Amino acid sequence: MAEVRFQGVxxxxxxxxxxAPVTVLRDLDLAVADGEFLVLVGPSGCGKSTLLRLxxxxxxxxxxxxxxxxxxxxxxxxxxxxxxxxxxSYALYPHLSVRDNIGFGLRxxxxxxxxxxFQDSLHQLARGWPQGLQVPSLRERRIEARVAEVxxxxxxxxxLDRLPKELSGGQKQRVALGRAIARQPSVFLMDEPLSNLDxxxxxxxxxQIVALQRRLGTTTLYVTHDQVEAMTMGHRIAVLxxxxxxxxxxxxxxxxxxxxxxxxxFIGSPPMNLLPVTVVGPDQLALADQRLTxxxxxxxxxxxxxxxxxxAGLRPxxxxxxxxxxxxxxxTLAARVCHLEALGNEQVITCRLxxxxxxxxxxxxxxxxxxxxxxVHLEVDPLGWCLFDGDGVAI
Numbered sequence: 406m407a408e409v410r411f412q413g414v415x416x417x418x419x420x421x422x423x424x425a426p427v428t429v430l431r432d433l434d435l436a437v438a439d440g441e442f443l444v445l446v447g448p449s450g451c452g453k454s455t456l457l458r459l460x461x462x463x464x465x466x467x468x469x470x471x472x473x474x475x476x477x478x479x480x481x482x483x484x485x486x487x488x489x490x491x492x493x494s495y496a497l498y499p500h501l502s503v504r505d506n507i508g509f510g511l512r513x514x515x516x517x518x519x520x521x522x523f524q525d526s527l528h529q530l531a532r533g534w535p536q537g538l539q540v541p542s543l544r545e546r547r548i549e550a551r552v553a554e555v556x557x558x559x560x561x562x563x564x565l566d567r568l569p570k571e572l573s574g575g576q577k578q579r580v581a582l583g584r585a586i587a588r589q590p591s592v593f594l595m596d597e598p599l600s601n602l603d604x605x606x607x608x609x610x611x612x613q614i615v616a617l618q619r620r621l622g623t624t625t626l627y628v629t630h631d632q633v634e635a636m637t638m639g640h641r642i643a644v645l646x647x648x649x650x651x652x653x654x655x656x657x658x659x660x661x662x663x664x665x666x667x668x669x670x671f672i673g674s675p676p677m678n679l680l681p682v683t684v685v686g687p688d689q690l691a692l693a694d695q696r697l698t699x700x701x702x703x704x705x706x707x708x709x710x711x712x713x714x715x716x717a718g719l720r721p722x723x724x725x726x727x728x729x730x731x732x733x734x735x736x737t738l739a740a741r742v743c744h745l746e747a748l749g750n751e752q753v754i755t756c757r758l759x760x761x762x763x764x765x766x767x768x769x770x771x772x773x774x775x776x777x778x779x780x781v782h783l784e785v786d787p788l789g790w791c792l793f794d795g796d797g798v799a800i
């Protein structure tokens with residue numbers, strides 16, 4: 406079992422050069438199930454990478470408890486925590502071959518006597534010599550067998566004798582993954598491992614990481630800024646902001662039911678459209694001088710909020726662009742097209758509403774003809790509303 410738990414974890418960096426202390430994590434509670442792939446997202450400086458470094462033993466928490474498989478790891482050396490970390494910059498040893506980079510952690514996983522170290526070194530030195538001149542080492546042969554197994558898994562067999570400078574970015578990332586996999590740790594930690602790759606390589610490597618995690622069943626914490634990675638890779642997503650956990654759930658839970666305005670705008674690309682509205686009836690919202698109807702399924706919380714000012718959210722797919730107004734005026738918004746983005750499989754249109762002069766983003770089929778400065782009408786899906794109170798909390 407490799408369940409990971411953070412309980413009341415805080416991290417405060419001491420003041421430097423007269424500045425105030427910097428609080429990166431604030432009393433954070435988070436549980437990652439055994440075998441789960443958890444993605445950590447949030448803006449720069451929110452504490453994502455710090456959380457990984459605390460678990461890896463590269464940083465010490467200011468307060469709180471961290472456990473792996475029910476065993477506290479606070480105070481243990483990184484080598485004793487049974488975790489492996491894949492860094493954004495690959496962190497490969499430039500003077501070592503692919504073979505030796507993958508086997509590096511295995512060779513240092515257990516203490517060796519000086520005679521053992523000498524024998525292992527001779528075995529490595531004589532690796533390419535004729536059979537009769539090679540120096541036997543059972544430990545080294547086990548490591549070589551494990552390296553060959555991992556290389557086959559990651560399709561690195563033909564690259565084992567190359568140096569990192571002779572590899573492409575995607576190949577370097579696979580070597581870094583191989584070094585982590587070879588140790589068979591209880592937990593994988595991945596800190597934006599694909600951010601240095603181009604779009605094509607990122608897509609292929611993303612699929613490979615997901616397939617590997619499913620095959621190995623290793624508990625994985627994965628940090629990213631990429632929306633596609635967050636929505637497609639993880640079993641669950643944890644959204645952080647200013648060192649606090651904002652929401653934890655499946656990708657679709659966060660997309661459809663954001664807990665607050667921060668999550669609503671952070672999850673999804675393009676982000677959710679937000680509009681200031683006033684509750685004017687049990688199923689009626691007013692945007693400027695226009696009334697809009699909310700479906701009964703979404704209107705339940707509005708009963709006692711007549712007269713309250715709220716923020717209403719609509720995903721781009723919950724607005725449909727038409728050339729003429731709907732028969733129901735309470736479900737149509739007049740607008741003017743002010744920006745077009747043709748993405749091949751769809752068009753992303755930015756429109757300025759007549760009611761309130763707000764900008765909204767709409768997804769449009771690629772075959773639909775739209776022109777800049779065109780007057781259009783947006784049909785609102787009455788089931789698409791997400792409503793937030795004055796503090797930004799979903800109601």
